[in-house]
Amino acid sequence: MTNWDVLIVGAGQAGCAAAWDLAAAGLRVAVISRPLSRGKPCAGGVTEKAVARYRFSIAPVVREAVTSLAVSHPSSPVRHLSTATPFCVMTERAELDAFCCGQAEQQGAVFHETGGLRGIEQRADYVRIETREGAVFSAPWLIAADGANSAVARLLGERHPAGAMAIEGCVPRENVRDYPPMTLDFGVIRGGYGWLFPKGDHVNVGLYVWRHGVAAPERSTLQRYCRARLGAEAEQVAGYPLGTWLPHTRLANGRVLFVGDAAGCTEVLLGEGIYGAVLSGQLAAQAILGERPDVLYPRALAGWREELQQVSRLGALFYGVLPVSSRLLQGRLGSTLVNGFSQGLTLGQCKRQWRGAQSLKL
Ligand SMILES: Cc1cc2nc3c(=O)[nH]c(=O)nc-3n(C[C@H](O)[C@H](O)[C@H](O)COP(=O)(O)OP(=O)(O)OC[C@H]3O[C@@H](n4cnc5c(N)ncnc54)[C@H](O)[C@@H]3O)c2cc1C
Structure with missing residues (x-):
């Protein structure tokens, strides 16, 4: 006996995308999630291909x-x-x-x-979860949209280790020395980059490392970067x-x-995850x-x-x-990327376009 058609754990970008499509199709959908007020660390940059995927x-x-995107590396001037x-819009993730x-x-x-999950039980024709508060939900299907540290995966005994790491913070605009354009600073951390994302009343600043263990994007490194780039x-x-x-x-x-x-749907080069979240939520x-x-x-994914x-x-x-x-x-590859992004292309599609242009030149 189930009381819902689908349960979705997690009300982030993947969970909401799945919830919208399923509810619009007339299914009884319960989304069980930590309070939105807890916030999800995210710089809120949404590329055009992701913008195009939303149903609204x-x-x-x-x-x-x-x-406009500023790209820098200590070995060459800013481009x-x-x-x-x-090619991208800035949102505040919350x-x-x-x-x-x-x-x-x-x-x-x-x-x-909910404050979290206590248990999950799978039967032949339904799945049932219990929250820490003792609430019980059951449905024929469950979508686990609970992020890189998925509690559902852990409760099912799955290992879904995270690949990349990022740390972020914000600087109120009145504290910023010079309000920057969208910026990627390579070489400020090993195996990654620093970013500055302008958001109107503040600048979101962060460090990304492509592989866990390459380097730790630490608070002190972020503050050093932040002081050097924004003066605060x-x-x-x-x-x-x-x-x-x-x-x-x-x-x-x-x-x-x-x-x-x-489900590991974030691309590793720049750490863009909102597109993969919306896409996979809709496909599920x-x-x-x-x-x-x-x-x-x-198969669909x-x-x-x-x-x-x-x-x-x-x-x-x-x-x-x-x-x-x-x-x-900073050169032709970057131009191909931002122009491809402005047309709603994915990284792979941009790469193929760049390769095509290179072979045409030969
Ligand atoms: C610092 C940082 C900056 C980033 N910047 C960008 C960016 O600018 N652009 C971009 O495209 N990507 C960015 N990303 C990646 C992007 O944030 C993620 O890929 C994306 O949020 C994944 O969406 P999701 O819905 O799968 O998971 P999440 O956004 O992590 O959402 C998971 C949801 O599940 C809930 N939840 C978690 N555990 C439980 C539980 N036990 N019980 C109930 N609910 C639970 C959470 O509260 C949350 O609502 C960034 C990531 C980080 C860490």
């Missing part, structure tokens, strides 16, 4: 549309890459999540707050792992489908509306997983020879 306009929560139309929850709620999804210290500093592609990540376990960071929803979701969903695997190889190469690769990024 996210314009009400867009703070800036970006047409500004510009596009005719935006505002984006609240907005997407509201949209899913309007479709009929019901949200329940960051507030509300928080770090979090990113669920990047790993070879053995399972996408389905019985009646549970993993999406977003819980689509699979649940068909026959055998546990078979359909991994195979193309994106293939691209993530290729980008993972590229990431190892890129960060292995950073002075060379960042110079490439």
